[in-house]
Amino acid sequence: MKRNVYLNMKSIEAARQIMFDQFPGADESGAEDIDSVDALGRILAEPAVAALSAPNYHAAAMDGIALDAKLSFGASDDEPKILVSGKDAFWINTGHVMPEGTNAVIMIEHLNVIDSVKNGSSNGSSIEINSPAFPWQNVRKMGEDIVATELIFPRGHKITSYSLGALIAGGVFRVSVKKKPKVLIIPTGSELKSWQYANDNGLKPGDVIDSNSWVLGALCVEYGASFESHAIIHDEIEIIMDAVREATLSSYDMVFIIGGSSAGSKDYAKPVIDSLGEVFVHGVTMMPGKPLLFGKVNEKPVFGIPGYPVSAVVAFEQFAGPLLLKMHGLNPAAKQRETIDVVPARKIASKLGVEEFLRVKIGSVDGRFMASQLPRGAGSITTLTEADGIIRIPPHVEGIAEKEIVKAELIRPLAAIEDTVVITGSHDNTLDLLADQICRTRPGVTISSSHVGSMGGLMAIRKKTCHVAGSHLLDPEDGSYNISYIKKYLPGERVWLVNLVMREQGLIVAGGNPEKIKGLDDLKKKELVFINRQGGAGTRVLLDYKLKELGMTPADIRGYENEEYTHMSVAVAVLSGRADAGMGIYAAAKALSLDFIPVFTESYDLVIPDRFFHTEKIQVLLETIKTNDFKKRVGELGGYGTETTGEAILLES
Incomplete structure (x- = not known):
């Protein structure tokens, strides 16, 4: 088969705009009703309106006596008032229903019981109070937290663990939520082997374990979608085409073809999408991830994801991920990372015309965040697992000078970076062992060695x-x-x-x-x-x-x-x-x-x-x-x- 030729490569911004323009109704996916207790992380498709007030009765907020506040007016140290329990004062515990005719609680530590206690209880005892109570003092009034019929959350709200408490307290036991986008991941390549195959049979030279399916699947879950993985398909265009056609005619909302997105003679993603539908973008001015392509088949978005692991991750985070967020009713920018100012430890070269995603280690040294670049290879997944952050070098910039302040997107929390010991110099295997030993005995302190x-x-x-x-x-x-x-x-x-x-x-x-x-x-x-x-x-x-x-x-x-x-x-x-x-x-x-x-x-x-x-x-x-x-x-x-x-x-x- 002849080699593909890249269409005119697009910038990230231009390619992303094309993607959103081609799928304008992505955020109009269907809804489903589920139990509120199962709604963690889901997006409300309809408003959640309270069915009950919370609390649904006037409740004591303290242990003490409940009374009508006006009976206490005028009480002072010089002229205390005497109340009789069971008649005009009622012993009560926190959370209990306020007796009829009462509207305040005086805390037990502010009371003086002056009669002897009968039969181990305070019923019938005389109680002295030295200060007045005001109406509704130490009382949780009905509807203090939630009033029946009020809006608890609007549509589009993402349910958190705190949200669950509000829904249940307000009597909202079922909610309408956006359906999770469903993704089919199709790994392609005659060299690929599943992890189960590798575990049972080992690998021979030329074999490659399919890790991308699992990485991309986990990313789909992080972005609010569900996923299924197709069996590995060898470099046979007709079989790949059948799998994509079947997926786009079924319940899947998005399809990934992993591998075969570049311009080689065995790269079939483009001709498959071209034959079944339309290719919108083939090639984006970013590194890693340049061979990304996407199009439409049967009105469904289909992505050609590069086979190199880091390229696959960058392609997902810049394109497929934001579209999944939109499908789920979220802002496509919802996953933007925190940024900090960093100083490169050494001069960093880059290519003009390409936006580069440079993985770096970061450490706080003398009040500055120092960034050391990791290898740039798109096939090295460890450059992501070891990275603390990512420096994005714009396409119009030819390198970053030493000591130049630039922005880095954080992959690890800032607090963890502050507690990192930055070791630079000669390599020794005991440094890795030392890093592990510290994690065993003093969690929180980490080592970053270059x-x-x-x-x-x-x-x-x-x-x-x-x-x-x-x-x-x-x-x-x-x-x-x-x-x-x-x-x-x-x-x-x-x-x-x-x-x-x-x-x-x-x-x-x-x-x-x-x-x-x-x-x-x-x-x-x-x-x-x-x-x-x-x-x-x-x-x-x-x-x-x-x-x-x-x-x-x-x-x-x-x-x-x-x-x-x-x-x-x-x-x-x-x-x-x-x-x-x-x-x-x-x-x-x-x-x-x-x-x-x-x-x-x-x-x-x-x-x-x-x-x-x-x-x-x-x-x-x-x-x-x-x-x-x-x-x-x-x-x-x-x-x-x-x-x-x-x-x-x-x-x-």
């Missing part, structure tokens, strides 16, 4: 964009770690150097070591491919130091220029066969069942500016690393020593 190498971490401290830097920079002159670099690159900064772990660095090689690599000097074999860490990484500094000791140069190693940013990325490169060897830590090799050739034992430290050291969240971090539970878990990773974990020295450079 991996830019040891030198990058020290520069982040210098630029005041983090709380902590992870570092393992070897001084080849004296064999010490980090101290000389701190003095050189952080002049005048008081910092604490805290040991996190001692760890083994070495060569990560394939399981069974098929190339029989024994040490660094074997890397001179030209048939071997090496994977390196990025410039500025402590591991790179250590490698260069050891190469110099061996009389080797970078030119001796094939692949020296190939870089990764974490130890686990190096290990994956070896596991996948992209490289024969890479420099990294033992824990990374062990995690992926690879072989490891020890080269050096080094100190991995945390560098903490003194102004942060005594803050609550940093003290939580330091207390956690000293616990036996944390040290035990570190030991289970392999290749680590915790004998000096938690030891700290103050450096004044």
